[in-house]
Amino acid sequence: MLNENIKNLRKAKGLSQEELAIKLHVVRQTLSKWENGLSVPDSVMLISLADALDVSVNELLSETATKPDSDDIKTISEKLEVVNLQLAKRSMARIKTIRWLLILLCLFIVAIFIILIKINGSYLNWNYNDPELAVAGTIIHAFEFLFVRIAPIVFLASVIGIVLTYRKS
Structure with missing residues (x-):
């Protein structure tokens, strides 16, 4: 209808x-x-x-039909119930999607930290007289500098988001 x-x-x-x-x-x-x-x-x-x-x-x-009777009201309430059920399912699907995206973000941050630990600043020993190595080393150092400062905040916010999405369900 x-x-x-x-x-x-x-x-x-x-x-x-x-x-x-x-x-x-x-x-x-x-x-x-x-x-x-x-x-x-x-x-x-x-x-x-x-x-x-x-x-x-x-x-x-x-x-x-223009004049409501009890059958029309029942039909409308059934339709509204179906719509509400569909809305609830969509909402749960969105929450699950957000939860998994936050989990993936946490895993990505952990993986990057592991990679940075494995590198252990080895780029600092490169020959910076070579322009290509100087640019690459500078970019890696800038990334590491920003990542180490920002990632823990993002990680903590993601963990809080994951906990909150479990609370709502």
């Missing part, structure tokens, strides 16, 4: 998919998926969509 309502209301307003997509700051393909019932907009986007189509969210989610 939501997909048909989006399509009908968009056409009634005389908007193309592209025009409505621009108003909503999404790509046309997203709007097409909504109209074909392949996906549904999240709650924030539902509000924006209703505003863009000059209707209430209830009208957007309801059937085309």
